Amino acid sequence: MNLACVIHRFGPDIAGGSETHCRLVAEHLAERHDVTILTTCACDHVTWRNEYPAGASAMGRLRVIRFPVRRMRSLHRFADISERVFAGRGSEADEEQWFRENGPDSPELLQFLEQHSASFDRVLFWAFRYATSFFGVPLVERRAILVPTAEDDPVIRFEVLGRLFSRAVGFVFLTPEEQWLVERRADGPLAPFSVVGSGLEPATSSEQLSRIRPGVPTPFILYLGRIDPNKGCETLLQYFRRYCVESSGAMGGDAARENVHLVMAGPANMPVPEHPNLTRLGLVDEGARERLLAHASLLVVPSPYESLSLVLLEAWNHQLPALVNGRCRVLKGQAERSNGALWYRNYDEFAACLTYLLTQPLEAATLGRQGLDYVNQEYRWPKVMSRIEDLLQRSCRVGTKAFVRNLSGP
């Protein structure tokens, strides 16, 4: 098949969840199909400043075509429109305007889709919340497959989404929770879909990794990813500081509890306070990331909004147990299905679960092992790609039927 993948920004150095998912899936699709990436010249998802050169290039087996962004995002205008529509006071026109302000605004990309989409058998769009998908999907009806990467946040409640979701001929979901979320918002029954998640290669042998210490105090709990209030990091830091205070004051305290460190590895979008039990590493390379995962006592995922936590899957790939935010349906669902993580909804539960994982090493190791079993069963590339291939075939049949129906007229 001749496939196009539309994504708001693209590159090996771009770390966002949707972008990484798109790149990995596209690379695997390219083993059997001709794959073209249609994207913008932007690298920064906040400003959408043009940084990559426009035009066609190659990245491995992928053909990449980049289009310039017409205007950078105005943070004030975006904040103002967000405030209006998130308060439930916006009209459908306001909601559409929200997608325009969210960007990236690339008329040339949309024009390309309009003029050339017929040359692709299928056009896959990643992340419904960006203008590239919201305004792109209606231009390639009968061919559009949407990978919504939807989270249970205020955007999913927009009225205009019912129309968008009814225009795709197929959906790739990351979790059953995401499917449920989109199904509730769609006008009418959903087009064929598949819940695929994302694929992982088996982790580097833990024996190899275990010889190299990661250079941080042990035992440590690990946070991997962008340090951002939207990722639940403010709450995590508050909980962790309180936990340290209570642990040091506890009578007959356990050494594992008292000496625990929190290691945060990732770029920071918020001030991170100094604390003797907190180590900030900034953005780390792949090797350091693997070593951290191999040596941590557990991974903590405090995010309230997720469509799939790739870092959680990575942790399980290393047999690492996890502690996740139970208010996020996706994370709790992943924890329940895998038997590989505990969850918390408030400080008391956070402290109780953390103490359990730190003081019951056998059970914690079992949770990690169960997480790995789950990854082996659900998230290896051959399985993930067979689900996507199956969906591509099924959506072809739906697309043809819809085309014939359109030709026949009302």
Add this chain to the structure above:
Amino acid sequence: MSDRAAPGDPVAVDRLMREIEDQVRRDRRTRLLARGGAPEYRDPAIYAAVEEVLRRALDERDHDTLLLPAMLGGEEEWGLRTHLELASHRTLLGPLILFVKRRVLLPATRWLYEYSLENFRRQQRVNRLLVAFIEELAIENARLRKAVATLQGPGNAESVPPVAESSGQQAP
């Protein structure tokens, strides 16, 4: 070597979480009582029932589809207005006034606007939670009234007095 132990027997996370949550609940009740919380909480069954109602409102209800806001109608009249709308009623000077507000006053006071906004958002979250709690209590009350009516027998199904009467608040 890695700092982790070898895995043991299978662990069922659902069961383990129930145990941890039960322990947390017991500890919280003890703490509340020690700090002078409601004496009714000395009865563990009452405490569990109260917590269950609050948890349902907190975790299970969709806070965007509640009855009270639907009955009140559009949020325009009663909801917190967190976004800023700049307007002027003057026909001639209006555009100039708006320009000054947008380009001079707003950027200069943006920090104050954003500081207030965060607190408005928190207040809005609290309001929604409170509405959800009230609705949950109303549902619980309706359920109990129905159960009482059923216990009184089919002939008395309609005879359960309204709450105001049964709690002694008789109309004059």
